[in-house]
Amino acid sequence: MRLLGRFVGIVFLLAALLAGALLSSTQLAECWAAPQKxxxxxxxxxxxxxxxxxxxxxxxxxxxxxxxxxxxxxxxxxxxxxxxxxxxxxxxxxxxxxxxxxxxxxxxxxxxxxxxxxxxxxxxxxxxxxxxxxxxxxxxxxxxxxxxxxxxxxxxxxxxxxxxxxxxxxxCRSRANAYAGYIEKHWRTVQERTKKLASRQKPKVYWESGLGDWSTHGPGSGAQPLIDWAGGINIAADRGIAYPKVSPEWVAAKNPDVIIKYVSAPECGWEGDVKKLAEIRQQIMQRPALRNTNAVRHGRVYLISAKISCAPRGAAGEYYVAKWLHPELFRDVNPEAVHREMLKKFYGEELRGVWVYPQR
Missing domain, CATH: 3.40.50.1980 (Nitrogenase molybdenum iron protein domain)
Known part of the structure; x- marks a missing residue:
């Protein structure tokens, strides 16, 4: 009986070794995987x-x-x-x-x-x-x-x-530092050029969000620093919340010098529809409360995709905003070229579509 027991034990040991040999390397790795860090x-x-x-x-x-x-x-x-x-x-x-x-x-x-x-x-x-x-x-x-x-x-x-x-x-810290550093570099360039502007040189900006007509951006929103850095004054900066809803009469009384409107895909973005964007811009300019504002009277009404403004690709979009507010300070800057470079460098993509309107 003692010999029989040893024989059975040897058989089980051989069977276990054979089963282990039949496991794939992936299965063994899963069996012995350390807890995730x-x-x-x-x-x-x-x-x-x-x-x-x-x-x-x-x-x-x-x-x-x-x-x-x-x-x-x-x-x-x-x-x-x-x-x-x-x-x-x-x-x-x-x-x-x-x-x-x-x-x-x-x-x-x-x-x-x-x-x-x-x-x-x-x-x-x-x-x-x-x-x-x-x-x-x-x-x-x-x-x-x-x-x-x-x-x-x-x-x-x-x-x-x-x-x-x-x-x-x-x-992937090295890649992340390069990506973040690229964005910061372009934002610093904008701030360096506008930092000496006096308040009287800064246009008043009404930036309408994608949440609907008369929804705008206040403190804590992504648009607030973009307006500040580009040398503008956000008319909703004192509203106390990030995304306030305002009245047409309130905007008219503020009399913005520049109006910026978010437009989502597909009208604005990788596909882009210039005809539709022209219609959206015209509708804004025809709003009764906006007709007599400085922005409409001087044609300073612009449409932009959120994907190149309050976004990682805002490194390019901020140049559009800065040129709209201070064309003389950013005459030498080509925002489209920056967008093209960023897409190629970090996303492996070619630039296409319509991201702002008017495009020139």
Missing amino acids: RITVTEYFVTPAGKIEKHAVRVPCSPKRVVVLGGYPAEMLKALGVEKTVVAVDDWTRNKERWPAYVNRLPSVGRSNTPDIEKILALKPDLVIEGFLDPRLRTQLERAGIPCLKIYGYKTTLIPTEIRTLGLVFN
């Missing part, structure tokens, strides 16, 4: 009043399965070369923006602020990157063991910091 990074939350709050969050480094809720962070990940980690995006990014091209091959998990949590959980992500997510849904994901990281991508002053945060998370 986590790091602590700072995320930034902007309150409705425009105040910035800092939160420390624990996230994987480097994540392998990422759900991205928002077109701006999806664009950032493309520029950083880590888009292959993304397993799903939101409806707007996939069906409306449809760029970068990789988002078209991914499933959608619903709206960026109220996604389908069950769909997200089924994908087993190790990170959710969000810019608009309902806090209650974020808590639900975190309780399920899925870390979340807030990346706006459209809060202008935070963009370089958010890019460098992603560089830490995805372990």
Whole structure:
């Protein structure tokens, strides 16, 4: 019996060794995989009043399965070369923006602020990157063991910091520093040229958001610093909130010298529709409350895509704004050339479409 027991033991040992030999290298790696490394990074939350709050969050480094809720962070990940980690995006990014091209091959998990949590959980992500997510849904994901990281991508002053945060998370700091540094360099150029302007030299600006007629940008919005840096005065700077709704009469009384309007895709962007943009501009200029403003009387009404202003590609878009406000100071600058260079350098794309109107 003792010999029989030893024989059985040897048989089981040989069987185990054979089974191990039959496992693929991938399976063995999964069996012996070390726990995923986590790091602590700072995320930034902007309150409705425009105040910035800092939160420390624990996230994987480097994540392998990422759900991205928002077109701006999806664009950032493309520029950083880590888009292959993304397993799903939101409806707007996939069906409306449809760029970068990789988002078209991914499933959608619903709206960026109220996604389908069950769909997200089924994908087993190790990170959710969000810019608009309902806090209650974020808590639900975190309780399920899925870390979340807030990346706006459209809060202008935070963009370089958010890019460098992603560089830490995805372990691509060199690329992130180059990307953020490129943006900062062009923004500094604008600020250097306008810093000596007196208040009387600064035109008053009404910047209408994409949230509807008479919705504008106040402190804490992405447009506020762009107006300041370009040497303008935001007529809504004293409204106390980032995205105030104002009245036609209020704007008329402020008498803006320049009007800028956000226009979304497809009219403004990769495809672009010059005829439609001309119609939108004409409609703005024909609004009764705006007809007698300095901006309309002097034809200083401009349309721009949000994707090249309050965005990473705002490095190019800010030059358009600066030329509209101070053409004499930026006569030598070609914003289109900067946009073309940035697309090629960081996204591997050629410039096409219509991003501003009028184009000259």
